[in-house]
Amino acid sequence: MENPLYMAEDAGAADLIAGGRLQLGISRGSPEQVLEGYKYFGYVPPEGSTDADMARQHTEVFLRVIEGGGFARPNPRPMFPNPPGLLPIEPQSPGLRDRIWWGAGTRATAEWTAQQGMNLMSSTLLTEDTGVPFHQLQAEQIHRFRKAWADAGHPHEPRVSVSRSIFALVDDRDRAYFGRGGDESDQVGVIDNSVARFGRSYADEPDKLIEQLREDEAIAAADTLLLTVPNQLGVEYNAHVIESILTHVAPALGWR
Known part of the structure; x- marks a missing residue:
């Protein structure tokens, strides 16, 4: 739904204003209330391609120009002199290219993410299912990402994040909202005519929560945890939810 050149300008400006602290997550998007919402923004996939194909094409353009790649032919008679060659996006923000994350919903997309040199962002939903628990499928996704990254020969280490809904039951409010006995499990459903697996939520007393989270293979494989x-x-x-995790859960698991 975004013009990749305009988005690159915005991202470069935001990163410069933030002193190089922008961590930008992008993806093809997920199905929402609007059918084919990209059309309302003026984008239609070329004949024979899908919205996912279009999103990847936009992403490839975006990545190329935030690195400083020239794309626009300069005016031969400008008001002010141009440097030689094609003109790039402005402003440029050094280092931003290494801080782009792709939200991947499958193992194959994680491999593509690695090939493009983007960090991996994996949520609580995978749009595929092999019958194994969500955290194991997501751990396999992370393993495939890291292998594809190594095979691509990128010079720096990638980052990997996973998202989780985690609630430590430490007071009556927590128990009223989320006190379901700690027996949550994965859910399997259909999205875009494909079987998808939704990861479980974690809600329990802190000591029980710690033991449950120790068994989550994807959290162990990632370097960053995003709390939903x-x-x-x-x-x-x-x-309060975040403070409870930081106080009662994170120290026991070595999270920093």
């Missing part, structure tokens, strides 16, 4: 929070419950409660 129920934003409809307000800022104050979500701050």
Whole structure:
């Protein structure tokens, strides 16, 4: 749904303003309430291709220009002199290219992500299912990503994040909202005519939560954990959710 050149300008400006701290996650997007929403933004996949193909083509353009690749033929009679060659996007932000993350929903997409030299961002949903628990399927996705990265010969180490819904039951509010007995499990459903597996939520007393999270193979394989929070419950409660994890769970698991 984005113009890759305009997006590259915005990303470069935002990263410069932030002092090189931008971590930008992008993806093809997920099915929402709007059918073929990309059409409302003026984009239609070429005949014989899909919206996923179009998203990857936009991404390849985006990655090329944020690296400084020239793409525009300069005016031969400019008001001000141009440097030689094709003109790049401005502004340029050094190092931003290494801080782009792709939200991958399958193992094959994770391999493509590695080939493109992007960091891997894997959520609580995979749009495929092999019958194994979600965390094991996601761990395999991460393994394939790292292997594809090594095979591609990129000079730096990639980053990998996974998302989880985790709630430590430390007061009556937590138990009222999420006290379901700690017996959550994966769910399997159909998205875009494909079988998909949704990862479980974690909600339990801190000591039990720690033991459950120790068994999560994907968390162990990743270097970054993103906590998904129920934003409809307000800022104050979500701050409490995060603080509870940092205080009662993270130290025991060695999270920093």
